[in-house]
Amino acid sequence: MNKLLIVGTVAFDAIETPFGKTDKILGGAATYIGLSASFFNLQSAIVSVVGDDFPQEYLDLLTDRNIDISGLEVVKGGKTFFWSGRYHNDLNSRDTLDTQLNVLADFQPKVPENYKNSDVVMLGNLHPLVQSGVLDQMTTKPKLVVLDTMNFWMDCALPELLEVIKRVDVITINDEEARQLSGEYSLVKAAAKIQEMGPKYVVIKKGEHGALLFNKGNVFFAPALPLEEVFDPTGAGDTFAGGFAGFITQSENVSFENMKNAIIYGSNLASFCVEKFGTERMVSLEKDEVVSRLKQFKSLTQFDIEL
């Protein structure tokens, strides 16, 4: 089985949406990526850090999905990273209410020995120096390195971010972040500029408006599945990235044509994530539900015009 190395936060989230609010629940980029990638035939490991306030049941939840957590450091006496946010009524935007870095503040990532030759590396949202630090530890060149990031790092660690962006094959960011990073309003122009920064493939996530994949003159689009109700968008972007990276890892094919399929798998898994609070839906999700929804994606997008 191919190996996927996942880097990112493992965290507590407290979420408010128009539909209700949660206490501290399981969250974090690496958590969502790991759960999403677990629907594919692969070996995966998470590199991250938590405090000893992190409950054993959450650790079990990850290992139950066959996610290797030997690279998930538990800091004695430390507190787990905490994020709290409130979504606006349209669920397309949110305010951050609280961020407590805690053990993340001076985290030094350690890649497990047997994952230093991973086939695919998924650098989830974290300080760009941590992302670079993971790449530095790889003993063989991965077939594909995917990076996810956010505007926060563009605001406060841009030089470090640009350095790590140079080293990756695929970048996944949302539309506003693509505009901020490139200085271009048109997403077509933004994607072209970002490709000049290093990544051959640029994935722009537009939330309920789907996702675009750019590579040179080629572009592919995957819609979000139209849902009766979006309950909680938290983690949708990470779940998308995890589905993308997971499918690529399983299929061992890094062609543009295969990335189209990976984008569809990412959109598929993200469409489940938003149906309940936090990781709840991803934890209850079954493989046959994923297959059944892929059929919906096909009928949603496929047409038959003869040319």
Place this chain on the structure above:
Amino acid sequence: MNKLLIVGTVAFDAIETPFGKTDKILGGAATYIGLSASFFNLQSAIVSVVGDDFPQEYLDLLTDRNIDISGLEVVKGGKTFFWSGRYHNDLNSRDTLDTQLNVLADFQPKVPENYKNSDVVMLGNLHPLVQSGVLDQMTTKPKLVVLDTMNFWMDCALPELLEVIKRVDVITINDEEARQLSGEYSLVKAAAKIQEMGPKYVVIKKGEHGALLFNKGNVFFAPALPLEEVFDPTGAGDTFAGGFAGFITQSENVSFENMKNAIIYGSNLASFCVEKFGTERMVSLEKDEVVSRLKQFKSLTQFDIEL
């Protein structure tokens, strides 16, 4: 050849975008619908009204496209409907600067005798009583009646609008209008409610975010083509509707599967419309450009996951 009857404004527009501004130029829903539908193998006629200030060259432009204008009334001493608007920087929203109804104020539509048995009727944006008045004159039941409307009529002629909506097969409106008409934020729920009002098919236009087609439990999505630059969105929705109705008229097939293709043709034609001011791009457009862009739509959306 099958017949398409088009109702809607024929107008002067003055447009401001971040890229420049125009004097009074050719505009109007029926104009864009007619130009767009002219790319299909069909006979079409426009029912509308202008003043005698409307230049012969604009009339010639329509007849050059084989559009029958015997139902386009020219009111002696009357002034043509005028609309002026300014787009915001993102081109997704606009302010109306001026609206002069002029000859539209007491327009009584007259359907040409040989179009009273049209196969498809495209009721473009106009007062709902004018739209009803056209349906009243049909001597045979059309295979498909498509209605486009806007929030203006929901605000000031809702009862009349609901009456004509009952009588149509397909309604095309934008996302905000679908929310206003249904009182539902979720577009899936909005489409279900609107289907209860009469139309079996609901098309929700989301501008740069594509278009959705709903029918019972089925849904299809066509993206907008990602463009380097959108120059002027005026008429894009009407061009979309014209492509949709034109393709249905040509193909004589009102199945959901064929409407998927019609939505793609509509998106295709609309993607040209926005490339220049007003009708300029639609007038210069050649059929082989349309075919070539259909190939782009295929590679943009088609994927190959085996299930």
